[in-house]
Amino acid sequence: MRIVIIGNGVAGITTARYIRKMSDHEILVISSESDHFFSRTALMYIYMGHMKYEHTKPYEDWFWAKNRIDLKNAFVDKIDFQNKTLFTANQEQISYDKLVIATGSKPNKFGWPGQNLLGVQGLYSKQDVELMEENTKGIKEAVIVGGGLIGIEMAEMLNSRNIKVNFLIREKEYWSNILPKEEAILVGKHIAEHHINLINETELQEIISDDNGRVKSIITKAGKEIPCQFVGLTAGVSPNIDFLKNTDLNTDKGVLVTEYLETNMPDVYALGDCAQFANPKENHPAVEQLWYTAKMQGKALAQTICGKQTIYNRGIWFNSAKFLDIEYQTYGMMLKSPFEDEDSFYWEHQNGKICVRANFSKAEGALRGFNFFGIRFRQTIADEWIRNQKPISYCISNLNKGFFDPEFSKNHHQDIVKSFNIQFNNHQAKAPKKKFLVW
Amino acid sequence: MVTAKNIHHTMKTIQKIGLAIFILCLGVFISLLGIGHYQLSDKIFKETITDANHQQLLKPAVSFMIDKDYDSKIAFIADFKKAFNSVNDEFKKNQQWDKVIYADYTQPIVKHSTIGFVKENSLILFFICFVVSSLGGLMYMIPALFIEPVAGIKHNDIFKTAITSRGIIAILFSIGLISFYIFLYKAPEYITNWILLVDDLSFAISGSEASQWFLYGFLYCLVMTVMSARMYIKYRHNNYQLVRTTSVLFFQIAFAFLIPNILSKLNLPSMDFKNMWPLDYTFFFDYRIDGLISKGLLGYWMLGWGIFLFVVGVPVMVYFFGKRWYCSWVCGCGGLAETLGDPFRQLSDKSLKAWKYERVIVHSVLVFAVVMTAAVLYTYFTGNSKLLGIDTGSIREQYGFFIGFIFAGAIGTGFYPIMGSRVWCRFGCPLAAYLGIMQRFKSRFRITTNGAQCISCGNCSTYCEMGIDVRAYAQKGENIIRSSCVGCGVCAAVCPRGVLKLENLAEEGRFEAYLRPEEK
Ligand SMILES: Cc1cc2nc3c(=O)[nH]c(=O)nc-3n(C[C@H](O)[C@H](O)[C@H](O)COP(=O)(O)OP(=O)(O)OC[C@H]3O[C@@H](n4cnc5c(N)ncnc54)[C@H](O)[C@@H]3O)c2cc1C
Ligand code: SF4
Ligand code: SF4
Numbered sequence: 001m002r003i004v005i006i007g008n009g010v011a012g013i014t015t016a017r018y019i020r021k022m023s024d025h026e027i028l029v030i031s032s033e034s035d036h037f038f039s040r041t042a043l044m045y046i047y048m049g050h051m052k053y054e055h056t057k058p059y060e061d062w063f064w065a066k067n068r069i070d071l072k073n074a075f076v077d078k079i080d081f082q083n084k085t086l087f088t089a090n091q092e093q094i095s096y097d098k099l100v101i102a103t104g105s106k107p108n109k110f111g112w113p114g115q116n117l118l119g120v121q122g123l124y125s126k127q128d129v130e131l132m133e134e135n136t137k138g139i140k141e142a143v144i145v146g147g148g149l150i151g152i153e154m155a156e157m158l159n160s161r162n163i164k165v166n167f168l169i170r171e172k173e174y175w176s177n178i179l180p181k182e183e184a185i186l187v188g189k190h191i192a193e194h195h196i197n198l199i200n201e202t203e204l205q206e207i208i209s210d211d212n213g214r215v216k217s218i219i220t221k222a223g224k225e226i227p228c229q230f231v232g233l234t235a236g237v238s239p240n241i242d243f244l245k246n247t248d249l250n251t252d253k254g255v256l257v258t259e260y261l262e263t264n265m266p267d268v269y270a271l272g273d274c275a276q277f278a279n280p281k282e283n284h285p286a287v288e289q290l291w292y293t294a295k296m297q298g299k300a301l302a303q304t305i306c307g308k309q310t311i312y313n314r315g316i317w318f319n320s321a322k323f324l325d326i327e328y329q330t331y332g333m334m335l336k337s338p339f340e341d342e343d344s345f346y347w348e349h350q351n352g353k354i355c356v357r358a359n360f361s362k363a364e365g366a367l368r369g370f371n372f373f374g375i376r377f378r379q380t381i382a383d384e385w386i387r388n389q390k391p392i393s394y395c396i397s398n399l400n401k402g403f404f405d406p407e408f409s410k411n412h413h414q415d416i417v418k419s420f421n422i423q424f425n426n427h428q429a430k431a432p433k434k435k436f437l438v439w
Numbered sequence: 440m441v442t443a444k445n446i447h448h449t450m451k452t453i454q455k456i457g458l459a460i461f462i463l464c465l466g467v468f469i470s471l472l473g474i475g476h477y478q479l480s481d482k483i484f485k486e487t488i489t490d491a492n493h494q495q496l497l498k499p500a501v502s503f504m505i506d507k508d509y510d511s512k513i514a515f516i517a518d519f520k521k522a523f524n525s526v527n528d529e530f531k532k533n534q535q536w537d538k539v540i541y542a543d544y545t546q547p548i549v550k551h552s553t554i555g556f557v558k559e560n561s562l563i564l565f566f567i568c569f570v571v572s573s574l575g576g577l578m579y580m581i582p583a584l585f586i587e588p589v590a591g592i593k594h595n596d597i598f599k600t601a602i603t604s605r606g607i608i609a610i611l612f613s614i615g616l617i618s619f620y621i622f623l624y625k626a627p628e629y630i631t632n633w634i635l636l637v638d639d640l641s642f643a644i645s646g647s648e649a650s651q652w653f654l655y656g657f658l659y660c661l662v663m664t665v666m667s668a669r670m671y672i673k674y675r676h677n678n679y680q681l682v683r684t685t686s687v688l689f690f691q692i693a694f695a696f697l698i699p700n701i702l703s704k705l706n707l708p709s710m711d712f713k714n715m716w717p718l719d720y721t722f723f724f725d726y727r728i729d730g731l732i733s734k735g736l737l738g739y740w741m742l743g744w745g746i747f748l749f750v751v752g753v754p755v756m757v758y759f760f761g762k763r764w765y766c767s768w769v770c771g772c773g774g775l776a777e778t779l780g781d782p783f784r785q786l787s788d789k790s791l792k793a794w795k796y797e798r799v800i801v802h803s804v805l806v807f808a809v810v811m812t813a814a815v816l817y818t819y820f821t822g823n824s825k826l827l828g829i830d831t832g833s834i835r836e837q838y839g840f841f842i843g844f845i846f847a848g849a850i851g852t853g854f855y856p857i858m859g860s861r862v863w864c865r866f867g868c869p870l871a872a873y874l875g876i877m878q879r880f881k882s883r884f885r886i887t888t889n890g891a892q893c894i895s896c897g898n899c900s901t902y903c904e905m906g907i908d909v910r911a912y913a914q915k916g917e918n919i920i921r922s923s924c925v926g927c928g929v930c931a932a933v934c935p936r937g938v939l940k941l942e943n944l945a946e947e948g949r950f951e952a953y954l955r956p957e958e959k
Contacts, residue, residue, distance in 0.1 A: 325591030379890030
């Protein structure tokens with residue numbers, strides 16, 4: 001059987017690797033961005049000089065031939081689902097028995113005037129980083145539009161070259177459509193500390209060109225002009241499926257899939273950033289644009305393709321990010337405000353860079369989730385506690401079991417417990433005595 | 440108004456001045472090698488060649504040099520060597536092996552015969568070459584506190600800067616380091632002007648004049664101290680790094696440098712109490728054993744301590760803490776790698792091929808060290824100089840040359856800017872191999888992986904000085920248990936997602952990967 005995968009990102013490659021682990025099927029991965037799989041999440045580090053492109057490749061180049069995963073650098077621009085054939089941009093025809101669509105995302109552009117000027121770009125691909133290198137040579141000021149996770153990464157990148165960053169966000173605080181207010185403010189303060197100019201409740205109206213078709217400033221919806229030689233568009237991403245529109249394949253924002261990652265066409269599957277769940281679980285996004293979920297989907301899909309029908313089940317939600325120097329980990333469904341039936345405990349260190357939030361059910365006090373900023377936490381513990389609905393007082397009392405910061409790090413357990421007991425005197429927690437010389 | 444931009448600018452200027460001062464001092468230091476006059480007097484000859492027999496034998500041959508003024512060190516050394524060799528050649532020709540002089544007098548003779556500028560100004564030159572240059576170095580490093588006022592991992596431009604990414608400057612630096620080691624081991628007579636600078640210090644600490652090894656020990660401590668300041672600044676947010684840096688620095692200065700010298704001063708047997716066989720490959724050499732036991736009880740105790748360290752100390756400590764207790768907390772080679780070598784850690788090769796070479800080479804060196812030591816001890820106890828027809832002295836000499844000098848010194852440190860900071864520790868150190876075997880098979884140490892949070896970014900692998908592909912394990916949720924891991928903790932420090940933690944936990948289950956129930 002010949003399995004063809006479009007897209008060598010984490011979704012496509014994870015699928016390929018697990019199919020190889022389980023079977024001897026012929027596997028071909030077609031992708032147009034790079035010859036080999038690399039880590040998209042590390043793009044910022046290439047720009048900042050922490051790594052080179054080579055370092056972002058999780059497998060050495062010999063790996064693919066050794067595992068009989070064929071690679072082809074080509075762009076697929078048409079699919080004939082009836083005859084199970086792909087057509088590449090240079091007119092090559094490739095037939096398949098099973099097809100996996102893992103084409104990822106592309107940066108959103110909302111039709112802003114001037115969005116295609118020189119010096120205006122998004123950040124998604126390897127080519128984007130190369131372009132950004134060109135676009136930011138010797139410049140002094142930049143504007144970033146859109147305050148998500150890629151926006152903050154871009155701000156950090158530009159900041160590392162001492163380019164003045166004006167960071168436009170629609171919300172009142174940074175990422176406050178996802179983060180609770182306290183956390184959003186904490187990150188906002190840290191952004192200010194890095195001299196990044198966060199401009200809140202501001203949207204882009206228009207990008208202005210100089211005489212050479214290059215950006216020279218932007219105008220906000222409030223009519224304010226901000227001079228800049230670079231504009232980063234980071235207002236989210238959307239599935240990269242233009243070439244699939246108006247075919248027999250059912251699509252909406254992304255390729256519509258079942259919980260088995262099957263599309264409406266037989267033997268055609270989709271996963272990763274480009275897939276959209278036709279019936280997403282309550283409170284879960286229909287399109288999951290995450291590294292981890294792509295990996296988990298790939299693992300599940302490989303089983304289905306190899307004959308063992310497997311539902312993709314993401315389990316307890318988790319995620320992590322880094323806002324400049326502050327690390328963030330979250331476990332469980334933690335949205336900007338707790339659910340109706342939940343209470344929320346929040347503790348913040350006086351330095352304003354470390355905080356913990358725990359949400360739990362009002363009725364039983366069962367743990368629902370954690371947010372950690374500036375504290376690393378063991379996933380095994382968080383996952384197990386949330387899964388087994390451990391009582392909040394138990395969790396707070398035992399937080400030290402989950403601390404994952406490097407040895408000798410200062411441990412704030414006592415403080416957290418104290419603060420918890422004051423906020424929730426109906427659920428007393430108790431911190432164990434500190435043991436000397438044990439870490 | 441003091442703006443961030445102003446501060447940034449001022450600090451950059453201070454950095455440049457600091458660098459200029461450092462380079463200037465380094466220039467002075469290097470140029471010292473080329474200056475000076477040399478005059479061998481009868482008095483110096485007698486004071487240096489203390490063996491009356493040697494004095495008598497050499498006297499006629501060197502008499503033409505006495506009181507002659509040389510303004511070239513090279514000519515002076517050439518003449519002395521010619522004279523010295525002519526005596527020995529004569530004996531060799533006549534097969535009078537017992538008369539051949541094996542002692543090497545060149546370095547002390549040159550040093551004692553030095554007259555002029557360096558000798559007269561050694562105090563001020565000491566100040567310029569070591570104190571002012573260090574201050575220059577600090578001026579270069581401390582502004583980082585203001586340029587990057589917020590603590591965190593700052594690796595900006597590492598792969599865009601020549602010195603840290605194998606540029607021209609890196610290659611020049613490497614050549615400089617290798618040359619230094621060649622002079623140090625093989626031609627110390629050419630660096631006597633440097634040794635002269637630390638003579639006073641040596642008298643103060645050890646009660647005798649400085650040798651090239653005293654100079655080396657001093658420089659080693661100085662470089663580590665200055666580069667530790669860099670570590671303290673860089674990792675001011677990470678206590679593990681701060682404590683560990685303090686530890687290696689302490690062991691270097693106190694154990695490797697001060698204590699042995701002070702013991703000599705007190706006329707007691709001298710020893711670096713933290714150095715251990717087989718890294719300390721001369722530990723079982725006849726002159727060391729004899730030297731210790733001739734000093735009575737204390738000497739015996741020291742011999743016992745040295746054996747205890749590797750027989751009991753290694754397995755016990757590695758079991759509880761992993762190899763790191765030695766390699767990145769105590770060891771001198773490790774100490775230099777973690778301070779001077781830190782800017783180069785990202786240059787280690789992470790390929791599978793490198794790992795294959797590493798395993799073969801490092802374990803071969805261990806076998807070589809064991810065989811060499813066994814042969815030497817065989818000769819020591821039986822008095823028989825041949826084992827299986829091979830001269831044990833020559834095995835010992837080969838080891839000293841290829842492993843002790845070429846590998847540990849010239850390549851080990853000289854290649855920092857090319858192959859990263861742990862070339863020796865990774866490919867060559869027999870003690871690391873031994874500690875590693877223990878760590879792999881019997882230890883509570885591991886690097887735990889935080890479940891599924893890894894984004895495969897590659898920071899951990901890139902900054903692993905031992906060339907371990909940490910990501911390969913982390914992205915599968917597997918713990919990292921590798922014999923070569925020295926537990927420097929940098930992979931965990933640089934991980935942007937909080938995935939890695941160095942831990943000493945129960946031995947059971949240390950190889951089990953973390954899979955969430957959904958993925959089992
Ligand atoms: C800068 C940045 C930082 C991020 N950081 C994080 C993070 O910290 N954590 C996290 O969870 N997620 C992060 N993400 C999101 C994460 O990287 C994505 O969710 C993930 O890479 C999606 O993987 P994928 O395999 O679905 O798609 P992709 O990685 O986009 O792979 C799809 C590939 O298919 C190719 N392709 C598309 N169409 C065609 C075609 N027609 N023919 C041939 N080839 C085609 C594309 O060029 C691309 O190479 C980040 C994303 C970006 C851009
Ligand atoms: S640095 Fe952390 S996130 Fe990046 S590959 Fe290593 S373990 Fe994974
Ligand atoms: S694996 Fe981590 S702790 Fe071990 S040597 Fe490499 S960087 Fe250091």
